[in-house]
Amino acid sequence: MSVLKFASTDQPGxxxxxxxxxAKTGQDVLACxxxxxxxxxxxxxxxxxxxxxQVLRAVQLGQRDLVFQSSAIWLCVTCQxxxxxxxxxxxxxxxxDALRSQALQExxxxxxxxxxxxxxxxxxxxxxxxxxxxxxxxxxYNLLARQPLxxxxxxxxxxxxxxxxxxxxxxxxxxxxxxIFKRAAxxxxxxxxxxxxxxxxxxxxxx
Amino acid sequence: xxxxxVFVCHCGTNIAATVDCGGVAEAARGFPGVVHATDFxxxxxxxxxxKIQDAIAEHRLNRVVVASCSPxxxxxxxxKAVAQAGLNPYxxxxxxxxxxxxxxxxxxxxxxxxxxxxxxxxVAKVARNEPLTAKQVGLTKKxxxxxxxxxxxxxxxxxxxxxxxxxxxxxxxTIGGKMAMLDKTFPTLDxxxxxxxxxxxELSQHPNIELRTYAEVLSVKGFVxxxxxxxxxxxxxxxxxxxxxxxxCWQKCPxxxxxxxxxxxxxRRTAIYIPFPQAVPxxxxxxxxNCRYVRHLAAxxxxxxxxxxxxxxxxxxxxxIDWEQKDxxxxxxxxxxxxxxxxxxxxxxxxxxxxxxxxxxxxTGLQLERLMNASGPTKGEVVRPSDGKHPHSVVFLACVxxxxxxxxxxxxxxxxxMYTAKHAxxxxxxxxxxxxxxxxxxxxxxxxxxxxxxxxxxxEYGSTYIRxxxxxxxxQDGKLxxxxxxxLLGRPVEVEADLVVLATGITAAKGAVDLMQxxxxxxxxxxxxxxxxxxxxxxxxxTDGVYLAGCASxxxxxxDSVSQASAAAxxxxxxxxxxxxxxxxxxxxxxxxKCVGCFLCEEVCPFRAVExxxxxxxxxxxxxxxxxxxxxxxxxxxxxxxxxxxxxxxxQQLLAQxxxxxxx
Numbered sequence: 088m089s090v091l092k093f094a095s096t097d098q099p100g101x102x103x104x105x106x107x108x109x110a111k112t113g114q115d116v117l118a119c120x121x122x123x124x125x126x127x128x129x130x131x132x133x134x135x136x137x138x139x140x141q142v143l144r145a146v147q148l149g150q151r152d153l154v155f156q157s158s159a160i161w162l163c164v165t166c167q168x169x170x171x172x173x174x175x176x177x178x179x180x181x182x183x184d185a186l187r188s189q190a191l192q193e194x195x196x197x198x199x200x201x202x203x204x205x206x207x208x209x210x211x212x213x214x215x216x217x218x219x220x221x222x223x224x225x226x227x228y229n230l231l232a233r234q235p236l237x238x239x240x241x242x243x244x245x246x247x248x249x250x251x252x253x254x255x256x257x258x259x260x261x262x263x264x265x266x267i268f269k270r271a272a273x274x275x276x277x278x279x280x281x282x283x284x285x286x287x288x289x290x291x292x293x294x
Numbered sequence: 295x296x297x298x299x300v301f302v303c304h305c306g307t308n309i310a311a312t313v314d315c316g317g318v319a320e321a322a323r324g325f326p327g328v329v330h331a332t333d334f335x336x337x338x339x340x341x342x343x344x345k346i347q348d349a350i351a352e353h354r355l356n357r358v359v360v361a362s363c364s365p366x367x368x369x370x371x372x373x374k375a376v377a378q379a380g381l382n383p384y385x386x387x388x389x390x391x392x393x394x395x396x397x398x399x400x401x402x403x404x405x406x407x408x409x410x411x412x413x414x415x416x417v418a419k420v421a422r423n424e425p426l427t428a429k430q431v432g433l434t435k436k437x438x439x440x441x442x443x444x445x446x447x448x449x450x451x452x453x454x455x456x457x458x459x460x461x462x463x464x465x466x467x468t469i470g471g472k473m474a475m476l477d478k479t480f481p482t483l484d485x486x487x488x489x490x491x492x493x494x495x496e497l498s499q500h501p502n503i504e505l506r507t508y509a510e511v512l513s514v515k516g517f518v519x520x521x522x523x524x525x526x527x528x529x530x531x532x533x534x535x536x537x538x539x540x541x542x543c544w545q546k547c548p549x550x551x552x553x554x555x556x557x558x559x560x561x562r563r564t565a566i567y568i569p570f571p572q573a574v575p576x577x578x579x580x581x582x583x584n585c586r587y588v589r590h591l592a593a594x595x596x597x598x599x600x601x602x603x604x605x606x607x608x609x610x611x612x613x614x615i616d617w618e619q620k621d622x623x624x625x626x627x628x629x630x631x632x633x634x635x636x637x638x639x640x641x642x643x644x645x646x647x648x649x650x651x652x653x654x655x656x657x658t659g660l661q662l663e664r665l666m667n668a669s670g671p672t673k674g675e676v677v678r679p680s681d682g683k684h685p686h687s688v689v690f691l692a693c694v695x696x697x698x699x700x701x702x703x704x705x706x707x708x709x710x711x712m713y714t715a716k717h718a719x720x721x722x723x724x725x726x727x728x729x730x731x732x733x734x735x736x737x738x739x740x741x742x743x744x745x746x747x748x749x750x751x752x753x754e755y756g757s758t759y760i761r762x763x764x765x766x767x768x769x770q771d772g773k774l775x776x777x778x779x780x781x782l783l784g785r786p787v788e789v790e791a792d793l794v795v796l797a798t799g800i801t802a803a804k805g806a807v808d809l810m811q812x813x814x815x816x817x818x819x820x821x822x823x824x825x826x827x828x829x830x831x832x833x834x835x836x837t838d839g840v841y842l843a844g845c846a847s848x849x850x851x852x853x854d855s856v857s858q859a860s861a862a863a864x865x866x867x868x869x870x871x872x873x874x875x876x877x878x879x880x881x882x883x884x885x886x887x888k889c890v891g892c893f894l895c896e897e898v899c900p901f902r903a904v905e906x907x908x909x910x911x912x913x914x915x916x917x918x919x920x921x922x923x924x925x926x927x928x929x930x931x932x933x934x935x936x937x938x939x940x941x942x943x944x945x946q947q948l949l950a951q952x953x954x955x956x957x958x
Binding site for chain 1: 686687727729731749752753756758761773780782783784785786787788789790791792
């Protein structure tokens with residue numbers, strides 16, 4: 088088990104991770120007093136390598152590797168149960184989100200690869216069609232997750248009952264969707280570079 | 295001839311549901327000496343009491359048995375009732391047919407038979423009751439306070455302000471106690487000296503208070519209202535009547551290397567000294583173990599040569615140095631005693647894993663207080679004792695000598711969580727670049743504003759709290775390595791520190807047990823005083839007239855100690871508001887004709903009520919001090935010659951009870 092080390096030369100405020108989370112989310116993780124109520128109510132904590140309160144503890148101690156290599160940040164489904172119940176009002180789902188996005192920015196391999204695959208396929212489809220295309224999601228996810236025949240037995244019954252449409256539908260105004268994705272990419276770049284990317288909203292997007 | 299009246303109470307249905315009260319009264323009419331017996335729904339009610347009083351007059355009763363509940367609640371009620379009817383209150387006896395009978399039995403027939411037997415026994419006893427009279431003794435309205443810490447100071451001031459005389463005895467050369475050693479107080483961060491020293495001065499100038507520092511209590515005799523106490527006034531070698539406290543002597547004393555008790559070894563003092571600048575009294579004492587002149591005299595006696603000094607004597611402008619001054623014993627009388635002998639901190643040298651107390655940069659919380667204090671040995675600079683450098687990384691260990699059965703201290707010292715948080719905060723205030731780590735088991739911050747304070751230290755002052763006990767401290771490259779565990783993450787932790795501060799717990803003050811034995815009060819395994827009742831009588835000891843305050847009865851913070859001191863003061867004022875004390879007449883009595891003077895009774899008496907009396911023939915016999923005797927009966931049981939008897943429970947009475955039961 089890795090030893091948590093603190094050198095006597097450590098500077099106050101050295102905890103970059105704490106500052107990063109604060110900058111990304113506005114959340115003061117030091118407010119967490121480790122009561123464990125978040126982990127007690129989390130529907131997924133049993134599957135996580137670090138329980139939700141331990142993720143916060145690792146942030147408090149500035150343990151980057153522990154946090155970014157954990158499965159917990161990827162398994163969190165942002166259900167908000169923890170935040171709703173937290174006595175110290177720490178927005179844990181927001182912290183999880185920030186940690187995921189930071190992990191991606193730092194190109195750290197997600198501990199749960201398929202979660203990332205799902206997000207990628209899902210967002211790819213939304214970007215393309217402006218809405219979800221189930222058959223594309225199932226197919227794309229199964230291929231990229233290297234499990235092509237997963238849940239295949241459900242395919243035919245769903246098709247015959249008209250639950251799946253083979254032909255994708257599109258939203259009417261594709262331009263708006265494009266503008267949203269463009270702005271999201273700009274915001275992300277802003278966060279990484281720290282400089283604001285001048286982007287007047289396109290005329291077609293109602294403000 | 296006894297004319298006994300028996301009154302059987304129904305207690306609503308409490309007794310009547312299981313006992314045939316009318317039947318019992320009927321049966322009681324046949325017992326020897328009974329001239330009247332009846333039953334009633336509630337005898338404790340006014341109508342019930344009147345019924346008893348009327349019967350006393352009508353039937354010329356001279357003994358009364360009330361068959362009802364336990365005497366604990368209503369014995370005073372019925373004693374008063376019969377007294378109003380002109381009967382000596384001790385000629386009334388209660389037969390407990392509720393707790394001992396109706397409440398614990400279901401079968402009505404059996405319960406009724408048992409109630410009858412209980413009453414039969416009490417009737418046999420009451421026939422042999424003698425009238426008893428409570429005695430009155432005078433009292434000395436003067437209080438002795440032992441210990442001059444904040445608890446003792448507060449108690450002394452409160453009682454003195456109520457108009458009573460107080461003598462305060464303090465072992466060290468100054469009052470102020472541990473609080474005077476502190477830099478700041480949690481959670482308000484008040485300067486400790488700033489709030490304490492005005493009280494110290496007020497005490498020393500109070501017309502009702504006699505202050506005796508550098509003194510100890512040698513012996514305590516007597517009883518509530520009338521204690522006789524021997525006080526040892528240690529020789530100061532300085533005449534405090536003429537000394538002005540100018541300071542020339544302690545500035546010029548050449549012996550400058552004595553470890554200062556007040557600075558817990560962090561600083562040095564001279565041989566003639568005051569413990570700290572605001573000491574009260576602000577006049578020095580000579581520490582004879584370190585004084586060069588005293589050592590010279592001792593060497594001369596051994597035939598050796600050692601330089602004579604006497605610098606203080608030569609320089610003193612008022613000629614106050616008095617080499618001839620000797621220890622003195624003062625005897626005084628007091629009506630009450632408040633024990634506020636305080637505490638000491640746990641000696642951490644038993645912990646090998648923390649360096650046996652030998653690593654210079656592993657210090658205690660109290661030592662850190664002295665380092666942080668602006669009038670302390672480093673003028674408020676927090677530096678490493680080893681090399682005088684400012685520390686950058688400081689690690690605190692909570693629960694050192696607390697919650698640890700292995701070192702015989704299973705209890706929580708209560709104040710360490712808070713003072714450690716205060717230290718972590720204060721260090722940041724001293725130097726914002728300091729990193730602090732606190733290893734703890736639990737945070738116990740119960741008190742107004744306490745939890746908020748500890749949160750602030752973590753959230754605003756960025757102190758890293760790590761949940762887990764440190765297993766090992768070892769030196770490495772001039773630093774200290776601390777190995778612990780973050781039990782929240784379940785991972786080992788290593789911290790490199792410049793300074794380690796141990797939150798050493800509270801233990802009973804040195805010599806506490808000797809003091810408790812001298813006074814004659816009970817104490818627990820750890821040397822803390824046992825209260826008379828932990829909840830309802832928390833400032834009384836098991837000896838009448840002896841009260842307690844502060845850490846004498848276990849770990850307490852300043853507000854608790856002060857509250858307790860004021861509470862003890864009120865108890866003393868209550869006692870002193872009486873002009874005489876009334877004693878319970880149910881005490882032991884010695885038949886001096888039978889007493890052989892073995893004094894087994896003296897050994898078993900928990901209240902020290904047995905005294906020795908020399909008869910005219912020279913025979914030494916026991917005598918019971920009725921003011922002290924609690925009527926527990928231990929001496930009666932111990933007496934081999936049947937010389938002792940307990941009034942109200944004489945052997946004759948008890949045997950009559952047993953005989954009555956056996957003959958039935």
